[in-house]
Amino acid sequence: MITITGEHLTMEEVAAVAQGAGATLSPEALAAMARSWEGVQTLLARGEIAYGITTGFGAFKGRIIPAHEVAALQRNLVLSHAVGVGPLLDTAAVRAAIAVRVNTLAMGYSGIRPQTVEALLRLLEAGIIPCIPAYGSVGASGDLAPLAHIACVLIGEGEALYQGERSSPGEHSSPGERLPGGEALRRAGLEPVTLGAKEGLALINGTAVTTALGTLATLRAENLMRAADITAALTVEALRGTGAAFDARIHLVRPHPRQVDTAASMRRLLAGSTFLRPHDPRDIQDAYSLRCIPQVHGAVRDTVAYARWALEIELNAVTDNPLIFFDAEGNPEVVSGGNFHAEPVGLAMDYLKLGLTDLGNISERRTARLVDESLSRGLPPFLTRHGGLESGFMLAQYTAAALASQNKVLAHPSTADTITTSANTEDHVSMATNATHHTLAVIENVEHIVAIELLAAAQGVELRREQLGAAAQLGQGTAAAYACLRERVPFLEHDTFLAPYIEAATEILSSGALVRAVGNVAT
Numbered sequence: 001m002i003t004i005t006g007e008h009l010t011m012e013e014v015a016a017v018a019q020g021a022g023a024t025l026s027p028e029a030l031a032a033m034a035r036s037w038e039g040v041q042t043l044l045a046r047g048e049i050a051y052g053i054t055t056g057f058g059a060f061k062g063r064i065i066p067a068h069e070v071a072a073l074q075r076n077l078v079l080s081h082a083v084g085v086g087p088l089l090d091t092a093a094v095r096a097a098i099a100v101r102v103n104t105l106a107m108g109y110s111g112i113r114p115q116t117v118e119a120l121l122r123l124l125e126a127g128i129i130p131c132i133p134a135y136g137s138v139g140a141s142g143d144l145a146p147l148a149h150i151a152c153v154l155i156g157e158g159e160a161l162y163q164g165e166r167s168s169p170g171e172h173s174s175p176g177e178r179l180p181g182g183e184a185l186r187r188a189g190l191e192p193v194t195l196g197a198k199e200g201l202a203l204i205n206g207t208a209v210t211t212a213l214g215t216l217a218t219l220r221a222e223n224l225m226r227a228a229d230i231t232a233a234l235t236v237e238a239l240r241g242t243g244a245a246f247d248a249r250i251h252l253v254r255p256h257p258r259q260v261d262t263a264a265s266m267r268r269l270l271a272g273s274t275f276l277r278p279h280d281p282r283d284i285q286d287a288y289s290l291r292c293i294p295q296v297h298g299a300v301r302d303t304v305a306y307a308r309w310a311l312e313i314e315l316n317a318v319t320d321n322p323l324i325f326f327d328a329e330g331n332p333e334v335v336s337g338g339n340f341h342a343e344p345v346g347l348a349m350d351y352l353k354l355g356l357t358d359l360g361n362i363s364e365r366r367t368a369r370l371v372d373e374s375l376s377r378g379l380p381p382f383l384t385r386h387g388g389l390e391s392g393f394m395l396a397q398y399t400a401a402a403l404a405s406q407n408k409v410l411a412h413p414s415t416a417d418t419i420t421t422s423a424n425t426e427d428h429v430s431m432a433t434n435a436t437h438h439t440l441a442v443i444e445n446v447e448h449i450v451a452i453e454l455l456a457a458a459q460g461v462e463l464r465r466e467q468l469g470a471a472a473q474l475g476q477g478t479a480a481a482y483a484c485l486r487e488r489v490p491f492l493e494h495d496t497f498l499a500p501y502i503e504a505a506t507e508i509l510s511s512g513a514l515v516r517a518v519g520n521v522a523t
Contacts, residue, residue: 004099005029006106009315011308014215017099018092023121025106025114032108033117039324039332040111040198044070050334051322052201053111058141058422074200075155081148081204082158084133089146089209091129091161091175096212097143098124098150100315104206107316109323111198119154119193120203126188127163128153129176132209134437138421139430142319142340143209146433151203156182156192164188206319207342211311213436214345218307220443221352224450225301226515228359229265231454232293234478235366236266236286237275238460240377243267244284245291258305259298266293268521269477275464277377287375289365296362303355310348343415346432350413353439357407360446363453364400370456371397378467383459390495393456396502400452403445410438410445451505454514455489458482462491477521484508484517 002013002023017023043050049064056063057077065073089097098120104110105117123130130153136145152158161176162184185192195203236243246266251259270276277283285291322336371393373381384392414435420427461482465472474482488504508514 002099004103004106006032006103006108007316009099009103011215011219011311011315014096014099014212014315015219017124018096018212018216020095022125023099023102025102025118025121029106029108030114033106033110033112033114035326036108036111036324037113037196039326040196042332043334044197048334051336052205053198053334057201059425061425070197071195074195074197077200078148078151078155078195078204079157081144082152084136084145084149086133086135089132089134091163093209093213093216094129094132094150095124096216097132097146097209100212100215101147101150101203101206101208103315104208104317104319105202107318109318109325110202110320111324112202113196113199116154116193116195116199116203119190120150122190123153125165126190127165127176128184128188128190129161129163130181131159131161131178137209137433138419139207139210139342139346139432139434140338140340140426140428141321142204142206142342143433144204146209147204147206151200153181153184154193154203155195156185160184162187202320205321205340207314207340207345207432208319210342210345210433210436211314213433213440214307214311214349215315217349217436217439217443218304218311218352220440220447220510221304221307221356223510223512223515224356224359224443224447225297225304227509228363228450229262229293229297230269230477230481230514230518231363231450231457232290232297232366233266233269233475234457234461234481235370235453236270236290236293237273237474237478238379238457238464239286239290239369240275240277240464241286241290242277242279242284243270243273244279245286246270246294251294256298256302258301259294262298262301263294265521269518270475271477272473273475273478274471274473275461275468275475287369289362289369293362296358300355300359303352307348307352310344314345342430342432346415346430346435349432349435349439350415353435353442354411354413356439356442356446357404357411360404360407360442360449363446363449364397364404367393367397367400367449367453367456370453370460376460379460379463383456383463384492384495385463386494392492392495393459396452396456396498399502400449403449407442407445410442414438447510448502448506451502451509454481454485454509455501455505458485458489459492477518480518480521481514484514
C-alpha cells in the first residue's frame with residue numbers, strides 16, 4: 001500500500017500502483033485538501049470573481065457564472081473536454097496517471113474536497129479503469145482531454161474497463177469488460193460524484209498523464225540501458241574485440257560521469273573473458289560501434305538521468321490552475337499561473353527519445369558487423385554454417401534496420417512545434433504528451449533492436465567457441481546473460497521460424513530478467 005502525501009511520491013511507487021498496488025492518502029494530505037476546499041467556499045461566500053470557479057474557461061475567462069450554476073459549470077467542463085481519440089491507454093498507464101493526479105491534488109492547493117480525491121482511489125481499488133484515448137492533449141493547459149476521460153467516469157459518465165477488485169497485484173489476465181462509466185460504478189457499489197465548485201477544473205487541469213507516461217518510459221529506459229550494456233559486451237566477445245578501449249585511464253581523463261560508469265560496467269561484464277582478443281600491436285583498435293560503447297552509451301545514460309531528474313520534480317509538483325493560497329491572516333487567495341504547461345517534461349522526453357534513438361543506431365551497427373563475414377573476424381556469413389541454402393540472421397538485421405530508421409522519424413522533437421488553441425488565449429503549448437507517446441514507441445523499437453543484437457551475439461559466441469575451443473570462457477557478466485537467454489532461445493543450427501525467438505529475447509530484456517540475471521555486475 002502506497003501512502004500518498006503530495007510530497008514524496010517516487011517513480012518506483014508510481015510503477016507499483018501501475019502494476020496493481022493500492023494507495024491511500026495520508027492524514028496530512030486530507031487536512032491540506034480540506035483547508036483548500038474551505039478556502040473555495042469562503043471565496044464563493046464573498047461573491048468574489050475567481051477564474052474557473054465563477055468564470056468560464058480559456059477564452060471564456062471573462063464570462064461570469066451565477067452562483068446557482070457553479071456546480072453545472074464543473075460538470076459541463078468535464079463532459080465537453082473529454083474529446084480524446086485513438087487507441088486506449090493501457091491499464092498500467094491509467095493507474096499511474098490516477099496516482100500522479102491524486103498526489104498533485106493531495107498537496108492542498110487545488111480547491112478540491114478530500115472525498116472527491118478518495119473517490120479517485122476507490123476506482124483503483126474497485127478495478128475500474130477509465131477508458132482514455134491516447135491522443136488529444138497538447139500539453140497545456142496540461143492534459144485536459146485525457147484527464148477529462150477519468151473525471152467522466154468519476155461522475156458516472158464516459159466509459160471504463162471493469163475488472164473487479166484484485167485479491168493481489170497482477171491478478172487479472174484480461175483487460176476487463178468495457179462498460180458505461182455509470183454501470184461500472186454500479187457494479188462496484190460506488191456512487192457517482194457530484195462535483196462542487198472548482199472540482200472539475202482541479203481534476204483535469206495538470207500534467208498527470210504526460211508525467212505518468214514519462215515516468216513509465218524512464219523506468220523502461222533505465223532497464224534498457226543496462227540491458228544494452230550487457231548485450232554490447234556479449235557482442236564484443238562474439239566479434240573477438242579488445243577490452244583496451246574500456247581502460248579506466250581513458251575515461252578518467254574525459255570524466256563525463258556516465259561514460260566512466262559505462263566503461264566500468266563493461267570491465268565488470270567482461271572480467272575473466274577469454275573471448276577477448278589478446279593485445280596485438282598490429283590490431284589494437286576496434287570499430288567505433290565497439291570501441292566507443294562507453295562514450296555513446298554513457299551519453300545516452302545522460303538523457304535517461306535527465307528524464308529521471310525532471311520527472312521526480314514533476315511528480316511532486318502542483319500543476320493545475322488557478323491555485324488556492326492563504327495570506328498571513330489565513331484568508332484564501334486565488335492565483336492564476338501556468339504550472340500546467342508541460343514543457344519541462346516534454347523537453348525531457350524529446351531528449352530521452354533522441355538518446356535512445358542513437359542507442360538503437362549503435363546496436364543495429366553491431367548486429368550488422370556480426371552478420372557480415374567481412375567485418376566479423378571469421379564468423380560465418382549471417383551466422384549460419386549453411387550459407388546459401390540457409391539465410392541465418394540476414395533478415396533479423398533487416399528488422400533492426402527498419403526499426404532504427406523509424407526511430408529517426410519519431411526522434412523529431414515534439415516540443416519544437418506549437419499550435420495555438422482556445423482562440424489564441426493558449427498561444428504556446430508544449431506538445432509534451434506527443435513527446436511521451438513517441439518516446440514509448442522509440443523504447444519499444446530499441447528493445448527489439450537490442451534483443452536482435454542479443455540473439456545474434458549469442459549465436460556468434462557459440463560459433464566463436466568452436467574456433468577457440470570448448471574451454472573458452474565468457475566474462476562474469478556475459479556468461480550469466482548468455483545462460484539467461486539460452487533458457488528460452490537455443491542455438492539455431494538451421495533456419496527456423498525466427499520471429500518467436502525475437503519476441504522471447506525482447507521479453508527477457510524488457511521484463512528485466514536479463515538485468516536481474518547479471519545482477520550487480522551491470523549498473
